[in-house]
Amino acid sequence: MNQSILVEKKPEIIYPDSDGKPMSDNTKQFRYIVIIKENLELLFADNPNVFIAGDLLWYPVEGDNTIRQAPDVMVVFDRPKGDRGSYQQWKENNVTPSVAFEILSPGNTLKEMAKKLAFYEKYGIEEYYIYNPDRNDLNGYLRQDNQLVIIEEMLGFISPLLKIKFELNLEGLQIYDAQGNRFLTYVELSEKIKDTERQLKREKQRAEQERLKAEQEKQRADEAQIRVKLLEEKLKELGIEL
Secondary structure (H helix, E strand, O other), rough: OOOOOOOOOOOOOOOOOOOOOOOOOOOHHHHHHHHHHHHHHOOOOOOOEEEEEEEOEEEEOOOOOOOOEOEEEEEOOOOOOOOOEEEEHOOOOOOOOEEEEOOOOOOOHHHHHHHHHHHHHHHOOOOOEEEEEOOOOEEEEEOOOOOEEEOOOOOOOEEOOOEEEEEOOOOOOEEEEEOOOOOOOOHHHHHHHHHHHHHHHHHHHHHHHHHHHHHHHHHHHHHHHHHHHHHHHHHHHOOOOO
């Protein structure tokens, strides 16, 4: 007598690409998120194994889609660039994101931020930076002895992993790369490119003017040499030896 064994199939777990929350609550918060994310993209543009994302859900634990966070900006080393619907860590060689940024809005609560800090501490973030644009207040944490420990002085602090420097002035948060270049908005970057193009055009014009000047001087020198030669020949005809 044949007996069939029924194997209960576990329901497939869906890991949503969205948590239903907006990326930002206001233009100021959005601007800082874009500046940090896009300038980090530029900073690591030549490294194919640095993945940078903005507002991407990170699922650290396979089998539980309730354990998740979406950092405003996160940086993952040793993972290839490319599009993702979410960062499912077990599909990424179990590589943990290394750096997280949060830009606060008036809607963020102390309880919410405490939960985020606990999450990042538990699941392996090495560096965590929080900026409040309304208060122009910056805080940072570094992992020490398996804990995220607050950085006592953020002004002039250089990220160990990203090699970027943080400064604050009356205009807000300023970030600089290792060469001292400030993180720019898209408009500022566009203007910088235009300035560079105008400078290159001026230098090209100067080079062309120098080339033409050199050609004219050579032509005058050649003409002078021809006149000297003609004069020498005329003197020879007259029997005058030089």
